[in-house]
Amino acid sequence: MSQLPPPVRTGRPAAEQNGNAEQFAFRPASKAGRKARLSIQEMSGSGKTWTGLGIAHGLSEGRRFAVIDTEKGAASLYAGVGGIQFDTLAMDRYDPRDLARALDAAAQAGYPTVFVDSLSHFWKGTDGTLDQVDRAKAKYGGNKFAGWKDGTPMQNDMVAAILAYPGHVVASMRSYTEWVLEGGKPQRVGTRPEQRKGIEYEFDVAVAMDIDNTLEVLKSRCPSLNRKVIPRPQGARDIAGPLLAWLSTDPQPETAPMPETDSTEQ
Incomplete structure (x- = not known):
């Protein structure tokens, strides 16, 4: 069998090559300007709203922050407790595009942190993503x-808006619940969050809370929080503090030495 000739690469104009080199230029890694993205998932009664407010308060370093409220004013019941001060935007319809608009309004107002309580409504609440899909199927002959x-695209744009917010974002999510037997007694446990599968991968830190108000870190890009289990957490101290310390630590990258040339090579 005859061998194929080697491929011939056609040269591109120098200007085009230089342009591509600039477009794909690598730079030293840095956390400079990075803001926290944290999710809290829980069953009803686990303390997600209070814990989320504490974390948002800590991330804001005492400044007023914003709460996008889908929980019928639950967050407002804690206003002023422990010195926590915030402004709220109540929503009763949950088009994911409206969350993006609300985040844009919060950014224009300059809030250092936004707490979305809760993100689950924008998935399965009135006008949420599931509602949008159900309505859209009529355009495709009833094919859901x-x-x-x-x-x-609506869901993806909403996630993109969360990631693009110029300050910190904390988002709570309800958990699907199941009953299991522990020690012969039925216990209610939370499973995955009520949002699109994999949503937790979009956040730097994902935590879960149980009915005893114990917080477990499920995932963390912040090393000091990795796999932590914290009974009755104080959000500002236990979560926001380590997060801010991690984000503010950005050592100058060392310059790698150039490889030495063997003087004996010809």
């Missing part, structure tokens, strides 16, 4: 799967 052509 095809309705995701409309729903997925």
Whole structure:
């Protein structure tokens, strides 16, 4: 069998090569300017709202922050407790595009932190992503799967808005619950959050809270929080403090030495 000739690479104009080199230029890694992204998932009664407010207060370093409230004013019941001060935006319909607009309004107002309580409503509440998919299926002959052509971009744009916010973002989510037997007694436990599968991967830190108000760190890019289990957490001290310390630590990268040339090489 005859061998194929080696591939011939056609040279590109120098200007085009230089442009691509600038576009794909690598730079030293840095956390400079990075803001926290944290999610809290829990069953009803686990303390997510109070814990989320404490974390947002700590991340804001005492300044007023914003709460996007879908929980019928639950957060406002804690206003002033422990010196926590915030402004709220109450929402009773949950189009994911409206969350993006609310985040944009918070950014224009200059809030250092936004607490979304809760993100679950923008998934399965009135006008949430699931509602949008159900409505869109009519355009595709009742095919609900095809309705995701409309729903997925809305969901993705909402997540992009959370990630693009110029300050810190804390988002609570309700958990699906199940009953299990522990020691012969039925116990209610939380499973995954009521949001699109994999949503927790979008956050730097994802925590879960149980009915005893114990916080477990499920995932953390902040090393000092990795796998922590904290009974009755104080959000500002136990979570926000380590997060701010981690984000503010950005050592100057060392310059790698150039490889030495063997003087005996010809």
